[in-house]
Structure formats: structure tokens, C-alpha cells
Amino acid sequence: MALPNGPVATSSEAEAVLFDLVDVYDRAYEAAAAEVSLSSAQACVLGRLDERRGMGALAEELGCDASNITQIVVRLEALGLVTREPNPRDRRARLVARTPRGDEVNQRFATAFTFARTAIGRLSPDEQDQLTALLRKALG
Amino acid sequence: MALPNGPVATSSEAEAVLFDLVDVYDRAYEAAAAEVSLSSAQACVLGRLDERRGMGALAEELGCDASNITQIVVRLEALGLVTREPNPRDRRARLVARTPRGDEVNQRFATAFTFARTAIGRLSPDEQDQLTALLRKALG
DNA sequence: CCTGTTACTTGAGTGAATCAAGCATCATTG
């Protein structure tokens, strides 16, 4: 997603800031992924492999088709960042796991994605709590 | 972007909520676009045509290549939602404008994209101001 | 076993995005 998601016609200021936040966040995420030569989707999947897990679990968590995950994982595998081992308990299934290089790249990505950290860091601890509470309420 | 952008390893709660917000926002945007049979990118471009403007202006504002805009606008044109008139002042340039049908679809999209409105609406006016201030500060 | 479900892959198709080239037009300036 290079194109931003909004604004339609921001009626309130809060809405406009919300849009700004989302836009900047998304771009920062993509830029951080690019720094380690990954797409957003690849970085996302790689980041969810702190423990090995099945393709189906990934698809469900990420809310997309299983075949989409297959492709992304195949690419990550080709890059040497993950492995797909057979699941001994179920030979239909595959267990995806990060390789050491995958760990390293994921770590570098996490370091490069400073946006959320930095943004939150601009707030005092009290303000952070306020923000958390407000966003929770807004999210319903 | 069906896959969410995050979380890497959310250290603070505020970061986690931030990620949640971005994820829900992006999905809501895409869903609203889908309701009027548009992609996010198409809805985005359509939404920026309150006045007619050149391709280059769009590309610059949206931070992407001009050829990307060309493609999206071509599709919107094929759907009868925009026109590309020649610019009388500069015959290299084209002026993109929404058609009446484009206006209508854009309006329906804006109505369908309730997320930001609804989220903000869950806050009192005071809270809205607080949130705006906090996000502004966080954005730096 | 047989049946149905599950887990994943494959294939086809669309769209977004980027890059490199190309074309026409404008704008400068020697």
C-alpha cells in the first residue's frame, strides 16, 4: 500500500490526525521492511514466527487466504529466512520457523521500525496511559 | 494490504493499541472501498478529486510514481467515475475530474467508511481534544 | 475401509507498484 488510506473528507480534527497517524505508520512500516529488502507482507509474516507454527494458523491470524501465506512463505524460504518442516504429528501440515538468518533480519527490521517507539516516546508516561485509554475507548 | 503492519514485538501497551488502531483502520478502509466495488487505491484517488487536478499533482500528493496514478485513473475512467480532459493551458497535461457518477460513488464510499467517525464519536468532545493533542505530540 | 474434512499447494487472474523508455509539449536561451 503506497497510497494512503484517506482522507475522505475529514469532518473533525481528530479524524484528520487519526488519518495522519495511520498514513505515517504504514509508510514507516514499509520503509523499515525495505531497509532489510522485504515487503511489508514478508516482514509481517516473518515477525509472527517467534515460535514455529502452521500455515493455517498464520492465515487465520492475518486474516487472509491460505494460498496467500503459501506464496509469501515460499519467498521467505527462498531468501533463506524461514524453513518449512513437516509436522510429525500431521503429515498434511507444515511447520514454519525462522532460520537464524531470519531471526537476524527480523531483529534488524524491528530496530529499523522506530516509528511506534519514537512516537510513544514523545509522550510522558502519564500521557502514554491517557493515549492508551483514549484509543481503547475509541476502538470500542 | 490485507496483511496487517505489525506488531514486531510490542514493548509497551501504547504501541500495541497503536498497532491495533492502524490495523482496524486499514481494514475498515478497504472494506468500505469494497462496498462500492473499488480497491483502496481507487477509493483514495477518487476521494482526492474534489476539484479537478493534474496527474502529477496526484502522484506528488500520494507519494508514488506517476505511472501508478496513470493506471489507477485509467481504471477509474473505464468505470465511468472520472474523466481525463486535456488541459488547455498545457497540452502535455491532463485534468482529472470526477463524473457525477464518480461523485455519487465517492459519497457512498464516504458514508460506508464509518470507522474514523465512529471511533471518534465514542469520545466526548473533551476527550477528542485530548486525543488530538496527544497524537499531534506523538507525531512530532 | 469409506466418507468427509482438513492442510496445504497450484493455477489463473487482477490490481498495485516501481523502473526504464518513449513521446509530445513547453520553456529557455544562445
Add this chain to the structure above:
DNA sequence: CAATGATGCTTGATTCACTCAAGTAACAGG
């Protein structure tokens, strides 16, 4: 005023994300 270069946009080629429909293998229950 003609040559030069910059602009504004399009085309073509490629890659990736995404979805849907089908397919294959393996599990699980009767």
C-alpha cells in the same frame, strides 16, 4: 527562431500481494 533541455504523462516489463477455484494428500469418524 531554432536547438536544448526539462516536464507531464503513457507504455512496457516485472514483481509482488491477493483472491478464488481446484487439486492432492492425509487425517478422523463411523
